[in-house]
Amino acid sequence: VSTDDLAQLVLNTIDRDGAIASSADLRFQGQPVENQALHGALSSLERREMITYETIEFDKWVLTAEGADIEANGSHEAKVFNAVPADGLAIGDLAKKVGAESAKIGQGKAFKNKWIGKGKNGQLVRLVASIRDVTQEDLATIKKTHAHPDAKVLAELKKRKLCDKEKVTHYRVAKGPHFSTVIVKQATDLTVDMLLSGSWQNLDFKKYNFDALGQEPSGGHLHPLMKVREEFRQIFFEMGFEEMPTNRYVESSFWNFDALFQPQQHPARDMHDTFFLKNPATSNRFPKACMEQVKQVHSTGGFGSIGYGYDWKEEEAEKLLLRTHTTAVSSNMLYKLAHQEGGFTPAKYFSIDRVFRNETVDATHLAEFHQVEGVIADVGLTLGDLIGFINVFCQKMGVTNIRFKPAYNPYTEPSMEIFSYHQGLGKWVEIGNSGMFRPEMLGPLGLPDNVRVIAWGLSLERPTMIKYGIDNIRELLGHKCDLEMIQKNPICRLDKKMGREN
Numbered sequence: 001v002s003t004d005d006l007a008q009l010v011l012n013t014i015d016r017d018g019a020i021a022s023s024a025d026l027r028f029q030g031q032p033v034e035n036q037a038l039h040g041a042l043s044s045l046e047r048r049e050m051i052t053y054e055t056i057e058f059d060k061w062v063l064t065a066e067g068a069d070i071e072a073n074g075s076h077e078a079k080v081f082n083a084v085p086a087d088g089l090a091i092g093d094l095a096k097k098v099g100a101e102s103a104k105i106g107q108g109k110a111f112k113n114k115w116i117g118k119g120k121n122g123q124l125v126r127l128v129a130s131i132r133d134v135t136q137e138d139l140a141t142i143k144k145t146h147a148h149p150d151a152k153v154l155a156e157l158k159k160r161k162l163c164d165k166e167k168v169t170h171y172r173v174a175k176g177p178h179f180s181t182v183i184v185k186q187a188t189d190l191t192v193d194m195l196l197s198g199s200w201q202n203l204d205f206k207k208y209n210f211d212a213l214g215q216e217p218s219g220g221h222l223h224p225l226m227k228v229r230e231e232f233r234q235i236f237f238e239m240g241f242e243e244m245p246t247n248r249y250v251e252s253s254f255w256n257f258d259a260l261f262q263p264q265q266h267p268a269r270d271m272h273d274t275f276f277l278k279n280p281a282t283s284n285r286f287p288k289a290c291m292e293q294v295k296q297v298h299s300t301g302g303f304g305s306i307g308y309g310y311d312w313k314e315e316e317a318e319k320l321l322l323r324t325h326t327t328a329v330s331s332n333m334l335y336k337l338a339h340q341e342g343g344f345t346p347a348k349y350f351s352i353d354r355v356f357r358n359e360t361v362d363a364t365h366l367a368e369f370h371q372v373e374g375v376i377a378d379v380g381l382t383l384g385d386l387i388g389f390i391n392v393f394c395q396k397m398g399v400t401n402i403r404f405k406p407a408y409n410p411y412t413e414p415s416m417e418i419f420s421y422h423q424g425l426g427k428w429v430e431i432g433n434s435g436m437f438r439p440e441m442l443g444p445l446g447l448p449d450n451v452r453v454i455a456w457g458l459s460l461e462r463p464t465m466i467k468y469g470i471d472n473i474r475e476l477l478g479h480k481c482d483l484e485m486i487q488k489n490p491i492c493r494l495d496k497k498m499g500r501e502n
């Protein structure tokens with residue numbers, strides 16, 4: 001039955017009868033109509049104000065299988081009564097006549113009703129000439145009317161599991177202000193033609209359905225990493241940091257390693273750890289005066305250092321690579337800060353971007369990931385400043401319980417790994433690395449003697465995976481990443497503390 005058929009049926013019925021007291025009586029081609037389809041037809045007619053309708057809910061009483069059996073064949077006690085002939089029945093024969101169940105249940109009731117009793121020599125005998133099987137009559141009433149005038153009877157029969165109630169919905173329908181038996185097709189769009197011909201004036205326009213859900217836009221979903229990155233950016237901005245330009249994945253070894261006082265024999269500079277470029281393989285576009293200083297500090301020392309004492313080669317510094325850390329950008333920025341017009345001024349820099357390492361890919365490692373890095377350069381900064389800044393930063397991202405552990409980096413001294421207590425894992429986990437840049441790094445970059453630079457770095461992937469409950473990095477990034485996950489994941493809110501308490 002189509003919605004249109006039902007709508008027409010409703011209109012015709014109202015036209016004939018004036019209203020519909022209960023939709024239960026509606027018949028389409030002799031069949032009762034299904035409620036859900038009817039509701040669809042009614043709401044569409046109501047939107048056109050052709051009808052109004054009310055929903056009526058009530059209980060409908062129906063017989064259970066056992067109740068239906070009793071309604072048809074009589075109650076157990078009536079069966080027992082009918083099985084006892086005028087001249088009595090041996091108790092042992094009752095079950096044979098009425099079945100074990102009726103014999104068991106019906107006997108007691110028949111006794112209680114004083115329909116039967118025990119005669120001489122223990123036989124069952126009738127005590128009355130005839131009986132009324134009230135249970136059967138009550139069930140017949142329920143079967144016919146789906147109700148019973150006596151609520152006590154209903155409760156009693158329900159308790160005996162002979163009947164039960166169902167909730168049913170009916171509709172009461174009346175004429176609306178625009179009642180008619182003819183359903184005129186409604187116009188949905190106002191067209192240029194309608195305006196030109198003036199036909200819009202006589203058209204019935206479909207009403208807007210403000211309850212309809214809008215279509216979900218299919219584009220422009222941010223990746224979870226980008227959502228968390230945005231939260232981190234806000235933390236840095238709140239703390240007065242400036243964003244470094246990291247839109248360059250390829251760096252020379254000079255900025256990535258040499259300027260960071262990382263010796264040319266260092267294992268990280270091996271092909272197995274770093275992706276080097278083939279074409280072009282090299283670039284010498286780094287400041288030569290600075291390079292000379294770097295060369296000197298590596299090979300013979302300077303700035304209070306004895307250096308590494310090896311033969312530093314420019315060819316090695318020219319090798320192009322995919323940056324292995326964003327500290328390559330920090331070294332470049334510190335050089336620019338030292339050489340800006342007017343000389344050095346204090347600065348707070350940050351970056352959040354991609355880095356690349358030639359790693360074996362597993363559940364927690366990819367060959368590329370994102371680093372979050374903060375760098376502060378000022379006169380006379382101390383390790384206490386570094387610890388303080390990291391504490392505030394971590395607090396703002398919702399991490400309050402942190403500890404530091406001495407570590408080693410070629411470019412920082414002292415160096416500290418940052419640990420946070422992970423409630424879920426019940427242990428301290430490493431969340432980042434930090435340190436004070438060495439004089440062997442800052443001197444060749446041209447920074448004044450009394451300037452100290454503190455810095456720290458975290459990965460973006462780890463907090464993102466924790467935040468979004470993703471435990472395999474390949475589900476977050478790369479070809480196995482489920483695009484639907486990206487569309488559906490919620491916005492990121494780090495539980496960061498705001499305001500003056502920090």
Ligand code: PHE
Pocket residue numbers: 324325326327373409412433434435455456457458
């Ligand atoms: N560059 C370091 C790394 O790759 C992180 C770091 C940044 C360490 C700044 C100290 C200071 O892990």
